[in-house]
Amino acid sequence: NAGVTQTPKFQVLKTGQSMTLQCAQDMNHNSMYWYRQDPGMGLRLIYYSASEGTTDKGEVPNGYNVSRLNKREFSLRLESAAPSQTSVYFCASTKDRDRGTEAFFGQGTRLTVV
């Protein structure tokens, strides 16, 4: 049972380069999320997709764009990478948006921008 799969696991970019982080879930979940994790900051929400066909900004959306390609896939794009975007990125999904629902996370993408 794969759960939430993210690619790539590691990436080094030069300032100004672009890239897309891929995320796919096989649990038939409706909602998907992108977080970034920085030391001493916990996880901060970048963007989310409440359901297929919708996307909304989270706490820290600047410098990112997202696409909910279909129910399974939710990608995160950095158009022009900056050193401040060096972080670990996690994709997550939930079955619904009930307050008690469990979030399932991918293994993360460690991105370094030099």
Next chain:
Amino acid sequence: GNSVTQMEGPVTLSEEAFLTINCTYTATGYPSLFWYVQYPGEGLQLLLKATKADDKGSNKGFEATYRKETTSFHLEKGSVQVSDSAVYFCALSSGGSNYKLTFGKGTLLTVNP
């Protein structure tokens, strides 16, 4: 808005020691409370949760009780093992159209043999 404050780490314990990681929250309405655990090199996974006041979540020997009067959800384990070494995150969520999972900053636990 919602916020979660958990004790600063790192926490270092010997095997079989008692563990407490404090967590307090600020929220409107009636949030659900969670503890997530992140083992080295992995994503977060749910450890336990509680959805209403006075509920106790438990799993793998860990426990936490939802205390509305003190707005707290402290994580405890009576006897930690080396395999419990990980980062622990307290989190809360409110549901519906305003659904959002808000995390604390995380507490690194290291258990030595």
